[in-house]
Amino acid sequence: MKALVLSGGAGTRLRPFTYTTPKQLVPVANKPVLSHVLENIRDLGVREVGLVVGDRAAQIEQAIRDGSEFGLRVTYISQQAPLGLAHAVLLAADFLRDDDFVMYLGDNVFAEGLRAAAASFHQRRPDAHLVVAKVSDPTSYGVAEVGPDGTVQAVVEKPAQPRSDLAVTGAYFFTPAIHQAVRMIEPSRRGELEITDAIQHLIATGHPVTVDRYNGYWKDTGQVEDLLECNRVLLDRLSPEVDGQVDDATRTHGCVVVQEGARVTNSHLIGPVIVGAGAIVHNSRVGPYVAIGRECFIGDSTVQDCITLDGAAVRGVHQLRHSLIGRRAEVRADRRTTHRRLILGDDTQAEVPA
Missing domain, CATH: 2.160.10.10 (Hexapeptide repeat proteins)
Structure with a gap:
């Protein structure tokens, strides 16, 4: 299995820091968020990582280099504009080839790691396996609607009237079936290729999609309050x-x-x-x-x-x-x-x- 880490976002919610520093390099507990991500990936037994970078590529490359500090081999993949998560999968096709992979957003922290989710994916091997977490306000997230048999029936982006409280987090496991799905979808109203649309295409065409419910601490560190909260949690460890x-x-x-x-x-x-x-x-x-x-x-x-x-x-x-x-x-x-x-x-x- 390989890993695809997305680190090309602009980080507008963290300005003024992100005028000079990629949001993935802002530290919590004195370690960049991206370092926490790469350590979690290493703990899954993954060794090859595709790191999708944008206009701050030079700073990220200077910090991560070839990945050997983490026991990884890092390949940098350029995304010139933030055109969506599914667009990043398209760009990474030559790197990913026919391997299963975990896709991990580079500003998300999973304090207890993702080993349980990876084990569940390997055991069941659906074409998409979503790491989800129960949230109090599902209207702010992509939401997975799960049927009685545990398979995902729909993924709805920021629903006005959510039928589920299971938010899709920043970690996904895929088989190579996702490559055909990302080629079949059209850009959304905001001009991006949405990974939720690609997952919905898998569902619509009969591919199994499942979830792993994450019970540990998960945080998207996109705002100052999130960084401070995450810092408190990791310092406690x-x-x-x-x-x-x-x-x-x-x-x-x-x-x-x-x-x-x-x-x-x-x-x-x-x-x-x-x-x-x-x-x-x-x-x-x-x-x-x-x-x-x-x-x-x-x-x-x-x-x-x-x-x-x-x-x-x-x-x-x-x-x-x-x-x-x-x-x-x-x-x-x-x-x-x-x-x-x-x-x-x-x-x-x-x-x-x-």
Whole structure:
């Protein structure tokens, strides 16, 4: 089995970050979302990955390279415009050939992995096997309508009156039968070749389509709140590890990770917290649920439920919460009010009340 990972989306809901960084490279728990995706794929026993990339291809290639860091062989497939998931399958036909494959959206996190879904696909081998999750508002998703025998009777995109609460997530398993289906469909009203239309074509032509109900934590990290929530969930799964320097004046509680080359002095770390390699934390209260990137500086500040990307600095800011601070961004205090929330893109400077 091969894997097809889609990483060409524009990420408009995550601006200003995605003006400078592909959304798949924004980190949660100090690791890019795309790295979490590739690790899950490796855990399925897959070794060959087609990575569909758009106008940020160079940045993704620089981060992932040939995939050997993950134990994978990565082939890059260019999608010049976001013309739909089924269009990506069309582009990848020469790479996929006659192999079964898992298609995985590069901004989705499945915290417990996909091994159970893969095992179910291999055992039953339908022509499409959809990973679905129960949701409270099905009108925001593609929805799978499942019959009494467990096969999918219809896939409806964002139904006004949903007949099911099973949302189609960002992971799909296919046999080569999908290639004929994507060639048979027409672009949707938004001008894209929709994978839901291709799946519906399989159903209409008598091909078996089934589902695997995902009971673990799944999140599409397309918005800031989603990233912060996902960061909290993945931080809760870390194990304590201190490879950097923590002085005797620093107190730690709960799960604390201090990576090699990081220094923490005269501070209070309340886990779960991760301090990235080369970062400095001084005279600050950090946590819970904080991920500090590589080479960051946190000084004379109180930080909670935040992600600071590599090279960011927070100086003299009290009660910084629920915030996402971009690479090399700097936040300074002007000491006039209390609690604040910030969403700062890369290379930004901001002054806030201390």
